[in-house]
Amino acid sequence: MARVEAVCISDRKGVVKKAVSQVELRTQWGIESDAHAGKWHRQVSLLAGESIDQVKEILPELEQGAFAENIITRGLDLAALPLGSRLRIGATAELEITQIGKECHNIGCAIKRATGDCIMPREGIFARVVTGGTVTAGDEIVRLS
Structure with missing residues (x-):
């Protein structure tokens, strides 16, 4: 079963987020309260916990949100x-995938300096x-289409 491992926000773009x-x-x-919210196609970012695990092998002190991700998934x-x-x-939130990957804002961005890599x-x-709704760590993620 796929699930949410953590949810993270920040009040500025280009910085690590806080769980x-x-x-x-x-x-x-x-x-709500996240710098990336707005009427555009990248309202929410997702990153697989499995991808983060690979970086944590080198930098075990990494905290959730280190890559500026909003939702960390597990098992998807x-x-x-x-x-x-x-x-x-x-229970109710629904997301539509609009973009896979992105161009890094800036060579040597805060995220890359903090983690050694920007995945x-x-x-x-x-x-x-x-569709809106409340999302918490542990929530189930279901692929609808």
């Missing part, structure tokens, strides 16, 4: 999800919020 107990996803907006092959895929998280450009998945 929080829960987030509120707002339809067509993103995560994010790399296999095509654009347009839909995920239900928890989001290669392994990050981005989504828009189709």
